Amino acid sequence: MATLYVENVPDELYDALKKRAKENRKSIAAEVLALLEENVPTTSELKRRRKVFEELRKVWAATPAAPGPFPSTEEMVREDRAR
Numbered sequence: 001m002a003t004l005y006v007e008n009v010p011d012e013l014y015d016a017l018k019k020r021a022k023e024n025r026k027s028i029a030a031e032v033l034a035l036l037e038e039n040v041p042t043t044s045e046l047k048r049r050r051k052v053f054e055e056l057r058k059v060w061a062a063t064p065a066a067p068g069p070f071p072s073t074e075e076m077v078r079e080d081r082a083r
Contacts, residue, residue, distance in 0.1 A: 006032075 021031035041049070
């Protein structure tokens with residue numbers, strides 16, 4: 001596993017990170033690692049996202065089903081106005 005050293009971290013950012021780590025009951029290093037995992041996608045994560053997006057694209061491209069037994073929006077508005 002690689003080691004990462006970060007220099008010249010602004011005091012305000014370090015204090016915010018320290019506070020966040022304390023709130024989450026983690027060390028600063030563990031909090032930084034959690035933030036990186038959450039915000040920097042890996043190659044496998046990018047592949048998973050592309051697959052999900054392609055599946056969504058197929059759903060969006062599909063022709064919509066028939067409106068069903070429900071009235072259209074216009075019909076519902078007309079009905080409400082008639083009351």
